[in-house]
Amino acid sequence: MSVYLEGVLALMGINILMALSVYAILTTDQLSLGNAGFMAIGAYVSSYLTVKSGVPLLPAILVAALASSIVGLLIGIPALRVKGIYLVMATLGFGEMVRTFFMNFEPTGGAYGFRGPSGATLPLIYGWVLVTIFLFWLLTRSRLGRSLDAVRDDPEVASTVGLHVTLLKIGVFGLGAFIAGVAGALYAHYMFYIESNNFNFLVSAMAVLFVILGGMQTFWGAVVGAIIFSILPEALRFMKDWRLSLYGAVLVSMMIFRPSGILTRETVRNLGERFTGIFRTTRS
Amino acid sequence: MKGKMKIFLMALFCAFALVSLFPLISSAQTIAGKEIRVGAALCISGHGANVGKREAIGAQAAVDAINAEGGVYGVPLKLYIEDTASNPQEAVNVVRKLVADHKILAIVGPHYSSEAEATFPLGNHLKIVQICVASSKPGLSAANRPYAFRNTLTEDKIAGAVVKAFKKRYNIKKVAIITDIKDAVSKSVGTGVLPAAFKTEGIEVITGTDPVTFQTNDTQFTAQITKLKAMNPDGVGMGALGPDALNIITEARRQGMTQPFMSTAPIMEGEVPQLGGKAVEGTFSGTIWDRSDDSPKSKKFKAAYDKAVRIYPGEYTRLPDYYAVNAYDAVFMIVEAIQKKGVTNRPGDLEKDRTKVMEYFTTLRDFKGVASKGFNEVGDGVKDVQVYEIKGAQWIAVKK
Amino acid sequence: MLGSTYSLIAMGYTLVLGVLQMLNIAHGDVFMFGAFLGLTLAFLGMPLYWAILLAMLGAGIISILVERFCFRPLRKAHFLGPLLSTIAFGILLQNVATQIWGSEPSRYPQTTEIAQFQLGPILISSFHIIILATSLFLMIVIDQFVKRTRMGRAMRATSENQTNASLLGVDIFRVFTFTFFASGALAGVAGVLTALVYLQITPFIGIRQGLIGMVAMVIGGLGNLRGAMIGGIMIGVMEVMNDAYFSAGYRDMIIFGIFFLFLMFKPEGLFGTTERQS
Numbered sequence: 001m002s003v004y005l006e007g008v009l010a011l012m013g014i015n016i017l018m019a020l021s022v023y024a025i026l027t028t029d030q031l032s033l034g035n036a037g038f039m040a041i042g043a044y045v046s047s048y049l050t051v052k053s054g055v056p057l058l059p060a061i062l063v064a065a066l067a068s069s070i071v072g073l074l075i076g077i078p079a080l081r082v083k084g085i086y087l088v089m090a091t092l093g094f095g096e097m098v099r100t101f102f103m104n105f106e107p108t109g110g111a112y113g114f115r116g117p118s119g120a121t122l123p124l125i126y127g128w129v130l131v132t133i134f135l136f137w138l139l140t141r142s143r144l145g146r147s148l149d150a151v152r153d154d155p156e157v158a159s160t161v162g163l164h165v166t167l168l169k170i171g172v173f174g175l176g177a178f179i180a181g182v183a184g185a186l187y188a189h190y191m192f193y194i195e196s197n198n199f200n201f202l203v204s205a206m207a208v209l210f211v212i213l214g215g216m217q218t219f220w221g222a223v224v225g226a227i228i229f230s231i232l233p234e235a236l237r238f239m240k241d242w243r244l245s246l247y248g249a250v251l252v253s254m255m256i257f258r259p260s261g262i263l264t265r266e267t268v269r270n271l272g273e274r275f276t277g278i279f280r281t282t283r284s
Numbered sequence: 285m286k287g288k289m290k291i292f293l294m295a296l297f298c299a300f301a302l303v304s305l306f307p308l309i310s311s312a313q314t315i316a317g318k319e320i321r322v323g324a325a326l327c328i329s330g331h332g333a334n335v336g337k338r339e340a341i342g343a344q345a346a347v348d349a350i351n352a353e354g355g356v357y358g359v360p361l362k363l364y365i366e367d368t369a370s371n372p373q374e375a376v377n378v379v380r381k382l383v384a385d386h387k388i389l390a391i392v393g394p395h396y397s398s399e400a401e402a403t404f405p406l407g408n409h410l411k412i413v414q415i416c417v418a419s420s421k422p423g424l425s426a427a428n429r430p431y432a433f434r435n436t437l438t439e440d441k442i443a444g445a446v447v448k449a450f451k452k453r454y455n456i457k458k459v460a461i462i463t464d465i466k467d468a469v470s471k472s473v474g475t476g477v478l479p480a481a482f483k484t485e486g487i488e489v490i491t492g493t494d495p496v497t498f499q500t501n502d503t504q505f506t507a508q509i510t511k512l513k514a515m516n517p518d519g520v521g522m523g524a525l526g527p528d529a530l531n532i533i534t535e536a537r538r539q540g541m542t543q544p545f546m547s548t549a550p551i552m553e554g555e556v557p558q559l560g561g562k563a564v565e566g567t568f569s570g571t572i573w574d575r576s577d578d579s580p581k582s583k584k585f586k587a588a589y590d591k592a593v594r595i596y597p598g599e600y601t602r603l604p605d606y607y608a609v610n611a612y613d614a615v616f617m618i619v620e621a622i623q624k625k626g627v628t629n630r631p632g633d634l635e636k637d638r639t640k641v642m643e644y645f646t647t648l649r650d651f652k653g654v655a656s657k658g659f660n661e662v663g664d665g666v667k668d669v670q671v672y673e674i675k676g677a678q679w680i681a682v683k684k
Numbered sequence: 685m686l687g688s689t690y691s692l693i694a695m696g697y698t699l700v701l702g703v704l705q706m707l708n709i710a711h712g713d714v715f716m717f718g719a720f721l722g723l724t725l726a727f728l729g730m731p732l733y734w735a736i737l738l739a740m741l742g743a744g745i746i747s748i749l750v751e752r753f754c755f756r757p758l759r760k761a762h763f764l765g766p767l768l769s770t771i772a773f774g775i776l777l778q779n780v781a782t783q784i785w786g787s788e789p790s791r792y793p794q795t796t797e798i799a800q801f802q803l804g805p806i807l808i809s810s811f812h813i814i815i816l817a818t819s820l821f822l823m824i825v826i827d828q829f830v831k832r833t834r835m836g837r838a839m840r841a842t843s844e845n846q847t848n849a850s851l852l853g854v855d856i857f858r859v860f861t862f863t864f865f866a867s868g869a870l871a872g873v874a875g876v877l878t879a880l881v882y883l884q885i886t887p888f889i890g891i892r893q894g895l896i897g898m899v900a901m902v903i904g905g906l907g908n909l910r911g912a913m914i915g916g917i918m919i920g921v922m923e924v925m926n927d928a929y930f931s932a933g934y935r936d937m938i939i940f941g942i943f944f945l946f947l948m949f950k951p952e953g954l955f956g957t958t959e960r961q962s
Binding site: 031078081082084085086088089090092093094096097100101103104111201202205208209212216241242244245247248249251252255256259260 | 701705706707709753754757758760761762763764765767768769771772773774775776777778779780783891895898899902933934936937940941943944947948951
Binding site: 329330331332333334335370465466497498499501502503504506507508510511526527530531553554559598599600 | 689779782786787788789791878884886888889892923924925927928931932933935936
């Protein structure tokens with residue numbers, strides 16, 4: 001495989017995880033615009049463990065993601081008090097707080113950044129991607145998944161039916177933070193170097209855009225959105241110095257022409273039927 | 285057997301002649317292929333769009349100049365420029381693309397330290413030389429031997445020369461330091477490089493280990509200047525980028541400070557003399573090359589640059605800066621490596637050729653560039669420092 | 685500036701939020717464009733007052749473009765669609781500005797001599813007073829406008845309930861256009877004053893100024909013009925205090941920490957909000 005293709009796929013895998021981390025929280029109708037903060041925690045903790053404490057990569061990723069998810073749960077609690085635009089701003093604030101924290105935190109380099117993490121190969125990254133996708137696939141088929149749908153569509157009814165709305169809403173923050181933490185750890189160990197500016201507001205915003213443009217109704221939307229919009233900047237290279245302007249314009253246009261995203265629940269169902277349909281016909 | 289002996293001797297002679305002539309024949313075909321590919325991983329968009337474009341033009345100028353004189357053994361150079369968007373992730377993608385798709389022999393770039401921090405280790409994995417033309421963050425090349433090179437002078441070398449001249453001119457006995465704590469290079473200048481340089485010259489640093497601080501692109505410096513003024517130093521050292529230095533000195537004059545200011549290479553960008561007016565007269569800095577230099581090599585560079593501007597025309601790329609010179613020299617260094625190390629440019633030899641370039645640079649100490657002499661043992665640039673002072677709205681070289 | 689720029693930006697944010705219940709993340713980039721327009725006009729030799737007016741006009745128009753592309757077509761989409769679209773529009777504005785004016789800082793070269801007064805660690809110059817006075821003036825103008833004019837009443841009605849307002853005969857689309865124009869004009873003034881008086885501008889200054897403006901808006905109370913103004917000044921003073929007594933590195937942590945705490949525990953801000961928590 002071309003070294004270039006390898007690189008594009010690696011970053012795409014990390015983007016898929018970030019998009020899924022946003023989707024996880026979105027399942028309860030909470031929009032987090034600060035997942036770069038969770039990504040940063042995963043990146044810095046895992047890097048510290050592998051570089052300064054000699055911990056092997058896989059356990060380091062797990063520990064880092066766990067740390068991130070604990071912070072996620074802690075954020076999930078006060079997040080219950082705020083809704084809609086206020087929650088969006090609060091998560092934005094959180095992301096910025098984490099970024100400025102790491103800019104000042106000397107043990108992980110502060111403004112000089114942190115050098116040294118390595119070892120994130122394509123198989124490792126996509127291993128995590130596949131595990132996460134499988135997890136979501138199971139979720140859509142499970143009772144928990146249906147509970148989440150209920151919480152999103154009508155929280156009052158959900159709680160009268162006995163669902164722990166509070167626990168679910170906090171729990172998804174933990175889950176989203178875990179996934180973002182894994183993404184951050186993989187990012188650090190792929191890029192060989194991290195600094196606080198790698199986890200700024202734009203990173204959080206892009207993760208959300210992947211989900212919205214891909215389609216918020218199913219988790220496949222997040223995956224497809226991340227794939228398409230990771231490839232787009234590379235595909236637009238022929239535009240030279242107008243590349244990023246065009247990228248912004250494409251995003252705005254897509255929001256206008258396909259506001260419900262590329263994949264809606266219907267599209268997924270249709271594709272799913274056609275996919276299994278192929279199997280049915282070949283078997284008989 | 286006289287006749288047969290004769291034939292045998294003739295055959296032996298021919299064989300001997302052929303064998304001895306063979307190296308001559310093969311060396312005339314040392315460079316294979318239709319073109320020699322060099323890569324440039326620079327910021328064509330984003331924060332560094334202006335500098336990146338100028339660097340690309342500098343590299344293109346070198347390529348044009350070399351091709352005008354017949355290329356390398358008759359084979360022309362081709363420059364592949366890819367945009368890093370001032371962003372480490374893109375920089376990594378672009379290095380990979382240049383290596384895999386364009387199959388270049390060496391890369392000029394990237395620009396920013398934050399980009400290089402990610403691409404240097406990658407370069408070691410991919411075994412490709414990168415000549416960063418701007419980063420001066422301490423220790424970056426040293427941490428990434430053997431394929432990482434920076435054709436820049438680290439700030440400590442510049443600081444030493446500037447501090448000496450500053451002390452001499454203004455009879456400085458005690459200084460205060462103000463530093464950026466967000467930009468890595470400025471921070472290291474303000475918190476590490478300058479204090480050490482002052483100490484070497486026996487100058488007291490009033491701010492000790494606690495300099496006055498600000499963040500890059502801050503909108504006001506009132507509090508910081510008030511602090512500095514109260515310390516009453518003989519002079520002020522800055523760890524700052526050009527635009528911030530300009531604001532700092534302007535604010536200082538507004539509050540009535542008359543002390544002189546000094547810093548290192550970064551403040552030579554941002555049109556400080558032109559925009560600062562009377563306030564910035566007498567400020568000291570230093571770098572490896574300035575537009576006012578008119579040595580024959582500089583003149584040749586400037587002429588080549590003017591022609592190469594066509595690739596990114598515009599007001600902001602019209603005039604070269606010292607980064608463009610670094611890029612220009614870098615291309616010439618690559619060509620010298622190709623010639624001196626017998627790079628074949630055959631597709632099958634790509635990895636060997638790239639390694640040859642690396643080997644050449646490792647010991648290159650006496651290159652005769654516009655403003656480059658080669659690389660030291662940790663891969664940082666070897667150059668002369670010129671101290672400058674602001675006089676008459678320009679940077680004027682300070683005579684030793 | 686002691687936060688006067690933040691005040692103007694916050695006022696623009698709060699206008700749009702008040703009427704449309706939505707954040708315009710491209711607002712900071714409209715500020716940036718206003719700054720560049722003013723700079724370009726000043727360089728062309730135009731006198732200060734004209735530069736400000738035309739830059740206000742230009743920024744207002746760009747703001748209307750944001751409304752047309754990011755808000756109007758997305759009225760039926762997910763409620764956060766417009767917000768995300770404005771993020772993308774912001775990227776577009778930044779990169780177009782880079783193409784036009786370059787990535788390096790631009791600055792109006794002349795600074796005339798001005799009077800100054802010292803107030804503790806804060807040095808106040810007459811420029812500060814001018815900007816402060818301008819913000820105050822604009823705040824009063826808009827405040828009175830919303831209270832007394834027909835358009836103002838229409839804006840208030842629309843902010844209460846768009847459907848009802850439209851049933852009552854309000855042309856809500858004209859209200860949207862006007863609100864965005866006014867919001868952009870405020871950002872434009874802030875930008876021009878910034879460019880002409882103090883800051884060196886790059887195509888990327890909108891990002892941070894926009895975020896801090898948002899914080900000012902929250903501290904003041906969403907939808908509350910007076911609150912936005914005072915919130916901006918408070919943050920400005922807080923920044924200077926921080927730099928005087930601590931290190932500049934902590935500044936953003938403190939600001940965003942306060943932002944977070946307000947959203948959690950005092951979302952109505954210091955002066956109350958016109959928003960309903962829906």
